[in-house]
Amino acid sequence: MFVFLGLIFRFGPLLFGLGFIAPLTAQVIERAGWSLPYAITPLMAGLGIGGVLGLAAQLRGRWI
Amino acid sequence: MNAPVSLKSLSEADLMKLEREIARQHIDKFPYFAVAWAFANLAVWLSLWPLVFTGVLPLWAGFLIASFNVAACYLPSHEAQHDIIARPGTKLRWLNQLVGHLSTIPLVLPYRVARLTHLEHHAHANDPALDPDHSTHASGPLQAIWKSIQNRQPGAKGGEASYGETLQRIGRQEVMLDAAIYSLVFYGTLFGLAWSGHAIEAALLWWLPRHVGMTYIQYYLSWAPHHPATDKGRYRDTRSFRSIFGNICSMGMQYHIVHHLHPRIPLYRTPKAYWQMRDILEARGCRLEGL
Numbered sequence: 001m002f003v004f005l006g007l008i009f010r011f012g013p014l015l016f017g018l019g020f021i022a023p024l025t026a027q028v029i030e031r032a033g034w035s036l037p038y039a040i041t042p043l044m045a046g047l048g049i050g051g052v053l054g055l056a057a058q059l060r061g062r063w064i
Numbered sequence: 065m066n067a068p069v070s071l072k073s074l075s076e077a078d079l080m081k082l083e084r085e086i087a088r089q090h091i092d093k094f095p096y097f098a099v100a101w102a103f104a105n106l107a108v109w110l111s112l113w114p115l116v117f118t119g120v121l122p123l124w125a126g127f128l129i130a131s132f133n134v135a136a137c138y139l140p141s142h143e144a145q146h147d148i149i150a151r152p153g154t155k156l157r158w159l160n161q162l163v164g165h166l167s168t169i170p171l172v173l174p175y176r177v178a179r180l181t182h183l184e185h186h187a188h189a190n191d192p193a194l195d196p197d198h199s200t201h202a203s204g205p206l207q208a209i210w211k212s213i214q215n216r217q218p219g220a221k222g223g224e225a226s227y228g229e230t231l232q233r234i235g236r237q238e239v240m241l242d243a244a245i246y247s248l249v250f251y252g253t254l255f256g257l258a259w260s261g262h263a264i265e266a267a268l269l270w271w272l273p274r275h276v277g278m279t280y281i282q283y284y285l286s287w288a289p290h291h292p293a294t295d296k297g298r299y300r301d302t303r304s305f306r307s308i309f310g311n312i313c314s315m316g317m318q319y320h321i322v323h324h325l326h327p328r329i330p331l332y333r334t335p336k337a338y339w340q341m342r343d344i345l346e347a348r349g350c351r352l353e354g355l
Binding site: 005008009012013015016019020022023024026027028031057058060061062063064 | 213214217218219220244247248251254255258259261263264266267271
């Protein structure tokens, strides 16, 4: 249980990037009506942006 | 204004006696407003969710109200942390604890964590090693806001990390489980809402308001009343100050010096207690800056 909790918090930034920033970005793109090139869906863009930001925060230990 | 000569000539014991006589006039007054504020504030924040989701309230208005709710949610809990609503063993003790636990839900701050670390702040104010709030200290207002944001970064050593260190130091590491559960529920709720198509609502009703509110709280409750946070001791570790936004918008912290001297005086009575004590505080060499 505590090992599992520890893992969740250890990878918090990455999980936040994929779990929250990704759908948030996708829904902002959809609500703004932006069209993406190369048949990229809003969710794909969201996962890309959220994943990269989350990974960067995970490695750097900071979002900004 | 200088303290009257008559006060300056008083002994330490006489000054203390006068100070305590004033404090006694304000202690054990039931803080009706803080209790009503705790429940009303939480009810308003909870009501934002159905109001925004059903389109009754625009999201931008929900964001502004939620930010206010989060910023305003800490102080009722703060009254509870000092047993101001009801002392242990008294009839209304349950209400004290209920206010403590419920009011900081929007802030995602467990009552036991808040209480234990806050009492350590009182015991060791401005001590870089022992004051859990020392990480909020900065050279100026903008730096304080930036510091607050920096303390919330994943690898930060201040903020929540220093709360964890404090709980370990005082042998209450089991309370960290409260923080873990609160975080899991908070992020679980955000993720659940986000993946069910409500990410923008989740961001603007809880995630961003929490950051705005926490910055505001740390600025006015932690940074401003202790700045520059270099002195220690009962009469030097905090100050009075005049905020350009007044006492209400600075969350009553202009008179924070009274709170540190007599933590069981309710927030709403600290201005009156301050003006009654002011000459004594002046005689004590307290930092009374512009007030």
